[in-house]
Amino acid sequence: MNAERFDWRGVVSRALFCLFIVFAIYNPSGTSFVHWVLSGFDWFWVKLATGAALAVICMVMWRTTIGVLGARGVLLVVAFCIGMGMTGLHLTGSRLLAGDTLLIGALASLAGVFTAGLCYSHLHHRLGGISHTEDLNK
Template identity: 60%
Template sequence: MSAARFDWRGVVARGLFSLFIVFALYNPSGYSYLHWLLDGFAWFWAKIAIGALLCTALLLLWKTARGVLKRRGMILVALFCIGAGMTLGQLSGTSLLAPESLLIWGLVSLAALFTAGLSYSHIDHRLGGISHTEEVGK
């Protein structure tokens, strides 16, 4: 771990990056990679290149979250997102079970899972002095 100070701005930056990747791949507004891809064959090679870039980022985020949080941590983040969504729905008087609300909350929850995966090791190191490493076998 670097000796650089890790604070809330690092978590926010990781969260914004996760939100960007998730909502760039798909969002219900109609302006996403999936909508662009299904729009036709114009810009074919650009669509392939950007799709490969998004796929790589998504797979790296997934692998990092799965490797750091493990199954228990991913379940805890999912339970937190469900609880937070239900609480926000109750406080705002809206239904989280409406199809578009459910879709957006699912995308935000996926971004929260990625953010937790990217930030957990740094936060754990700062709070407990524990460093997470990965052994690479030859």
Template identity: 30%
Template sequence: MSTFTGTSFGIRLLFAAILVFATYNPTGFSYSHWLIASFEGFSPLVAVLGIVLLIGWVVCLKATFDSLGPLGLVLGIALQASIVWLMMSWGWFSLDSVNVMAWVVLLMMTVLLAVGMSWSHLHRRLTGQVDVDEISD
């Protein structure tokens, strides 16, 4: 078995961040903005990059769903939401700024995807148990 390190998690976090922020971000430089701007002149490059992003999302979401399961996803979202609520109560930011909230939600998605893609490794480290996918005959 390969070892799981902080660098391993960092690579997954970087991949998730690229995927999430390339798909959409409030700066106006994202695939979503590009797609909307070029909708009438839809080109093969837009299609190819859209399919590449879709493949990335399918891989990340499948790994996250398989690893965390429905309860893990709910708990992860609840934890992140409560952390955001805590930071808002400390006055770090408020709901008044749509851009700030968009960045926060995108960051939460990035972290949840990275944890989901890493969870089997983290679970094995914490418990000594290995997750195995069931394969039907």
């Protein structure tokens, strides 16, 4: 075991970051990057720079997630998110196709996949003392 004390601050901060990025790109409230871009051609260069920054962040998060979890791990996290979402809907008595429930669930699942990808190495290192490295000679 690792001698350092484990705390959840790293996991929570990564989860909040992933939720922020996913819902900043698109959300059904009408205040997202997609809505901003579709509103017109004003501020073109700012929109382009913001889009490029969001694209780079998403590519880094996706590459990290696939590199750490692999395709099977991503499917496992998606299945977990679907299970948790359906359980939450059942316990609250909500309907899956009511309003934007399905869309919000899909976006939250995507954020969950990114969170799992960004947190797996952190958790594995803190709880098991195992460090993950990337082979740069591929």
